[in-house]
Amino acid sequence: MSDDISGGLVGPREAFDLLLSGNQRFIDGAPEHPNQDAVRRAGTVTAQHPYAVLLGCSDSRLAAEIIFDQGLGDLFVVRTAGHAVGAEVLGSVEYGTSVLGCPLVVVLGHDACGAVAATRAAVENGTTAQGYVRDVIERVTPSVLAARAAGVSGDDGFIDTHVRYTVDLIMERSRELADQVDSGRTAVVGLSYRLAEGSVRPVTSRGLDLPSAPAPATAPGSDNL
Numbered sequence: 001m002s003d004d005i006s007g008g009l010v011g012p013r014e015a016f017d018l019l020l021s022g023n024q025r026f027i028d029g030a031p032e033h034p035n036q037d038a039v040r041r042a043g044t045v046t047a048q049h050p051y052a053v054l055l056g057c058s059d060s061r062l063a064a065e066i067i068f069d070q071g072l073g074d075l076f077v078v079r080t081a082g083h084a085v086g087a088e089v090l091g092s093v094e095y096g097t098s099v100l101g102c103p104l105v106v107v108l109g110h111d112a113c114g115a116v117a118a119t120r121a122a123v124e125n126g127t128t129a130q131g132y133v134r135d136v137i138e139r140v141t142p143s144v145l146a147a148r149a150a151g152v153s154g155d156d157g158f159i160d161t162h163v164r165y166t167v168d169l170i171m172e173r174s175r176e177l178a179d180q181v182d183s184g185r186t187a188v189v190g191l192s193y194r195l196a197e198g199s200v201r202p203v204t205s206r207g208l209d210l211p212s213a214p215a216p217a218t219a220p221g222s223d224n225l
């Protein structure tokens, strides 16, 4: 549990509701741009009390504070291509939950993800990437292999599998996070974002009872990088 900047107590469920209501404003084209003024800026100089850690893909179309209509001090954002997870990412997530007291961790994947598409190409066609991009692809590869083994063919299925894999991975790798979820202080939610609509769909959750919605049957394919 953590005091938010206005002094109220926010738990995992309240944090999730805050995030979803902001996303709904964004979907509706009616953002309020909260906590983005000079008063908020001044009020967050000496301390921050974000209510959620957002671990998402670096994709430029997935700008966290915009798509969830949030402001300064609201979200502790960790983004890597394909939300690939390494030690620094795990440390950043733990900093958000253990030091800053965030009651919610969101793993945010999205359709038409270039990192997932490049990994599929690497697995299916034997293509390779240059430099450290190869490292990203190696970290996404287990998800692609698992999706293929499960008979997944569409883009959404691969994205959902990678979101689930990432949630499982951070829970498995971080004892700190797993303990926080066990105690009910923190929840972890995997969401899939749809670029065209700006909407999120729950894929999986730990410590929060959420119905996971299946991917729409008419999902557009997207293998573009």
Ligand SMILES: [Zn+2]
Residues within 6 Å of the ligand: 057, 058, 059, 081, 082, 083, 110, 112, 113, 114, 115, 116
């Ligand atoms: Zn992506």
